[in-house]
Amino acid sequence: MLKTSISPHIHSPQNIEYAMRNVLIAMVPALLASVYFFGVRALWLEIISILTAILAETLMQLLLRKPVTVSDGSAAITGLLVAFNMPPNIPFYVPVVATALGIIVVKQLFGGLGHNIFNPALVGRVFVMFAWLPEMTTWNVPLHPDWIRHFNLFHINLDSITSATPLAVNKLQGMSALVSQFGSKTQLYLQSFLGNTGGCIGETSELAILIGAFYLFSRKVIWPTVPFVYIITVAVLTALMGQDPLFHILSGGLFLGAFFMATDYVTTPMTLSGSLVYAVGLGLLTVILRLKSGLPEGVSFSILLMNGLTPLIDKLIRVRTYGKQSKRGRDHE
Amino acid sequence: MKHIKIRTRTFLQGGIHPPENKSVTYEHSIENLPLPKKAIIPLSQHLGKPALPVVKKGDTVSEGQLIGKKDGNYSSHVHSSITGKVTDIGPYYTASNVKSNCIVIQLEGEIKRMNADKPDWSNLSREQILQRISEAGVVGMGGAAFPTDVKLNVPSDKKVDFFIVNGAECEPYLTCDYRLMMEKPEEIVEGIQIIKKLLNVKKVFFGVELNKRPALEHIAEHLREKDNIELIALKVKYPQGGEKQLIKAILNKEVPSGGLPFDVGAVVSNVATINAVRDAVLFQKPVIERVVTVTGRIVKNPGNYKIRIGTPLSDVIADTGLTEEPAKIILGGPMMGPSVVSLDTPVTKGTSGILFLSEKEEKRVRYNAYRSCIHCAKCLMVCPVSLNPCMLSLQGEFETYDQMTRYDIMDCIECGCCNYVCPSFRPIVQFIKLGKSFLKKKG
Amino acid sequence: MSRWNELTKGIIKENPIFFIMLGLCPTLAVSTKVIYGIGMGIAATFVLIGSNIFISLIRNFIPDKIRIPCYIVVIATFVTIVDYILNAYVQPLHKALGIYIPLIVVNCIILGRAEAYAGQNTVLNSILDAIGMGIGFTLAITLIALIREILGSGTITLQMLGYGWVWEVPVKPMTIMVLPPGALLTIGILMGIINHFKQKEK
The missing domain is CATH 3.40.50.11540 (NADH-ubiquinone oxidoreductase 51kDa subunit)
Incomplete structure (x- = not known):
């Protein structure tokens, strides 16, 4: 019996599962860094978020009588990203609510993978941020870790002291206070790059995120345009505003946002020029929110705002078709 | 040189x-098929x-x-x-x-x-x-x-x-x-x-x-x-x-x-x-007659054969032999060639190859179970005529063919690059062909 | 039978908020506590009944071209009555509802019923329609307020002027639910669920 189908009859092995699996692999360094710096509690946060995401996706798809596609790994990525965006000492119900909201409302109610306008993990994070502001803005750093207790799987309470994130210190007390806290400027850059600062569990270690990101570039899962343009825009704009650009790109959630959330397939523009506009917009919004708003950090909000602009960017910015004189769309609208 | x-x-x-x-x-010189x-x-x-x-x-x-x-x-x-x-x-x-x-x-x-x-x-x-x-x-x-x-x-x-x-x-x-x-x-x-x-x-x-x-x-x-x-x-x-x-x-x-x-x-x-x-x-x-590449992993004697126009595929199979039942036979290359339903299908002037695919190779392509577009923009990157295959396939899926002219559907060369890379296995070229035939009918 | 239908259609089948999607503005704004929802519902219902009776009575005298200004004059009269009564006797509610009481004048439910129903029907039918729509509106706004208050403040407030009760619910309050995004989220999800079941019926 001969089968027949449309051409082409061969296919690239890079399907959805391939992309999602590689993103998960790329997040492993950041996960390890989070456990190293914030103890086993970070691991529990991540496990609980992932399980919530998988459960919520399965239940929603069963309820809406859709094929259950939880095995493609996109739900697990959402769960892990939500966990990465949580402060270390957060109560466990917070990531659960954030993940469930992201998966159920933002992803499945909009039609599932590919139909969501906003990044589910970020909406979840912003929702709980406004729901439980005190919990979400209390930052802890481990207190001289006792390594055996630190990595004991059942030692879920963190021995820690409350401390503001470098961005908050910079905002409230200025750069000099920050430098004296770390000893020297070099030390500040180094500790920020390695991840030994206060902040969300997955965002502090720029080194781990970069390792994962270069893995993704080598696998051709994401393209470096958006993250690098985003980071460069932030550096240039902070320098113009009289701030320390290196400090600004190494602290906060910029790297996590740039490499793992601003590169989400579904919610970013498709054309190259569109992504440039998107990335510059991200940098602009981040700098404005960091320096001119009441909040110390603005990566999540700027990515969500630009997510909302993505359909418009895709509609307005087009590429000239082969053999056409002008860009498309003009003569039809 | x-x-x-x-x-x-x-x-x-x-x-x-x-x-x-x-x-x-690659190394098989041209031979005459009986x-x-x-x-x-x-x-x-x-x-x-x-x-x-x-x-x-x-x-x-x-x-x-x-x-x-x-x-x-x-x-x-x-x-x-x-x-x-x-x-x-x-x-x-x-x-x-x-x-x-x-x-x-x-x-x-x-x-x-x-x-x-x-x-x-x-x-x-x-x-x-x-x-x-x-x-x-x-x-x-x-x-x-x-x-x-x-x-x-x-x-x-x-x-x-x-x-x-x-x-x-x-x-x-x-x-x-x-x-x-x-x-x-x-x-x-x-x-x-x-x-x-x-x-x-x-x-x-x-x-x-x-x-x-x-x-x-x-x-x-x-x-x-x-x-x-x-x-x-x-x-x-x-x-x-x-x-x-x-x-x-x-x-x-x-x-x-x-x-x-x-x-x-x-x-x-x-x-x-x-x-x-x-x-x-x-x-x-x-x-x-013309030179045709008879190829595929399941062909016993693959090669480049001079074949008479009109030779049915069954005759070609009888002469070259197969090691297992083919799941799909393609006339031409795998990217643009059509797959045939009958073994009586003849070789024509435009047939550059006959490709036999086994069950296992055939299963790698799953257009019948295609999923939602995830806007990964891979199709935009591979399109040799700079179209937006992603939007065209969405328009095709929702059957809004009139909208497809806005995305220059008629300039598509149907090369199949977008289909090849689509991680959701969307039959993009098929949607485009449907849109083209609809628009041609409409005039 | 048809009279009964006039009364009940506004409660579920043609619920002004979930089905006709009118009057969303006060719904989103004041549904932070259950009692505010009920208060807003009663106030709007009073205006709705009053304006429906009056407009239905004078419907044959109103020139077609200026009917909307005429309706507004009638509605504004009743709104002013409500505004003064609330200010005089239920001061805390008046304070909580604030600008949204005067804004009942342009509430789409009332203007919509006047235009679509009272302007063409008899007085009795208009009263029944107004009562049904008023109850529907009150129920919907109370439901939204209930969800928002439980999640957002961890309480259920049925207390006004010292009468009634306040229940504590064992929920960690989510501040966002009493903010505008919480209202949009709640109403969106409720409408989604209702539409899901409505499509199933078809």
Whole structure:
């Protein structure tokens, strides 16, 4: 019996599962860094978020009588990203609510993978941020870790002291206070790059995120345009505003946002020029929110705002078709 | 080799590089396949209207005899490929999987051998050359099957500066053009001379992809300085064998939307077609056979075979053998070739390859279980004509075909790059074809 | 039978908020506590009944071209009555509802019923329609307020002027639910669920 189908009859092995699996692999360094710096509690946060995401996706798809596609790994990525965006000492119900909201409302109610306008993990994070502001803005750093207790799987309470994130210190007390806290400027850059600062569990270690990101570039899962343009825009704009650009790109959630959330397939523009506009917009919004708003950090909000602009960017910015004189769309609208 | 300058070029926008799989038949020189017992010769092997049959059931025809007369401008003559008796004229399955009219000839009697003298063609006038090409029923053998006499008969108001020889053969698996270049370089160069005279062009470019480097070097040995043929090495990239992409790669010019290559002063022709043109002009030999790559992991004796037009696939299988039941048979390359439903489907003038896929290879493509578009923009990156296949497939999915003109649907060359990379297995090209046929019907 | 239908259609089948999607503005704004929802519902219902009766009575005298200004004058009269009564007797509610009481004048439910129903029907039918629509509106706004208050403040407030009760619900209050995004989220999800079941019926 001969089968027949449309051409082409061969296919690239890079399907959805391939992309999602590689993103998960790329997040492993950041996960390890989070456990190293914030103890086993970070691991529990991540496990609980992932399980919530998988459960919520399965239940929603069963309820809406859709094929259950939880095995493609996109739900697990959402769960892990939500966990990465949580402060270390957060109560466990917070990531659960954030993940469930992201998966159920933002992803499945909009039609599932590919139909969501906003990044589910970020909406979840912003929702709980406004729901439980005190919990979400209390930052802890481990207190001289006792390594055996630190990595004991059942030692879920963190021995820690409350401390503001470098961005908050910079905002409230200025750069000099920050430098004296770390000893020297070099030390500040180094500790920020390695991840030994206060902040969300997955965002502090720029080194781990970069390792994962270069893995993704080598696998051709994401393209470096958006993250690098985003980071460069932030550096240039902070320098113009009289701030320390290196400090600004190494602290906060910029790297996590740039490499793992601003590169989400579904919610970013498709054309190259569109992504440039998107990335510059991200940098602009981040700098404005960091320096001119009441909040110390603005990566999540700027990515969500630009997510909302993505359909418009895709509609307005087009590429000239082969053999056409002008860009498309003009003569039809 | 020394006096030939080879430049490496390619087109920049889009393109993919699927696994080549050319090694299966790369080293197999061209062999003759035994004559088929029965030839099923479709009357429509070209772009335009089907040819009109000029023989009746029961007639005896000889090899090379005209059996179908061209009907209209873009049509072409059809000749009998074997000597025998016409047993039926009626609808049979052809490569497009719809039944269309074919002439069935049962093998009978003697086979004449072709006259081996090499006549001189330099005294022939332009009209005479075109007449011979037309009478031999030569069509583009790369796949599009555009009648060659129409293509080479450039209107007098258009000026043609360049003739481009297409030796790119960018489709995976296929090696028939490569073998032709390896084994018949002189014939091809002679064919190029004929076309050069016909078109009255100064400059000829000969584009060959780099994975066929031996062919490039082989051709170079047969070129003389005064031929004014420039060899171009092309980076391996699909769909470089497409006319528009080849022109972009070699001349860095874009054929205007809706236009033809001579709008930018170029004519493109495939090496197999050039070989057929030479045979037609020199020996007045009609197109009754062609080199076909029979390939696939499950073929016992894969290779490049000279097969008579009209040979049914079942005869090809009987001669080459298979190690297991094929799940899918593709006429042409895997990227653009159609898969057939019947083993009686005949080889036509446009068939460059026959690819047999096993059950396991077939299962890797799952268009029937396609999922939502995730806007990954991979299709935009590989599209060689800078379309937005993502939006086109969404419009097709929601059946809003009217909207598709806004995304320049008519400029799609249906190369299948977007389908190949789509991580959701969306049948993008199918949506585009549906939209095109809808818009054409609407006018 | 048809009279009964006039009364009940506004409660579920043609619920002004979930089905006709009118009057969303006050719904989103004041549904932070259950009692505010009920208060807003009662106030709007009073205006709705009053204006429906009056407009239905004078419907034959109103020139077609200036009917909307005429309706507004009638509605504004009743709104002013409600505004003054609330200010005089239920000061805390008046304070909580604030600008949204005067804004009942342009509440789409009232203007919509006047235009679509009272302007063409008899007085009795208009009263029944107004009562049904008023109850529907009150129920919908109370439901939204209930969800928002439980999630956002961890309480259920049914207390006004010292009468009634306040229940504590063991929920960690989510501040966002009493902010505008919480209202949009709640109403969106409720409408989604209702539409899901409505499509199933078809």
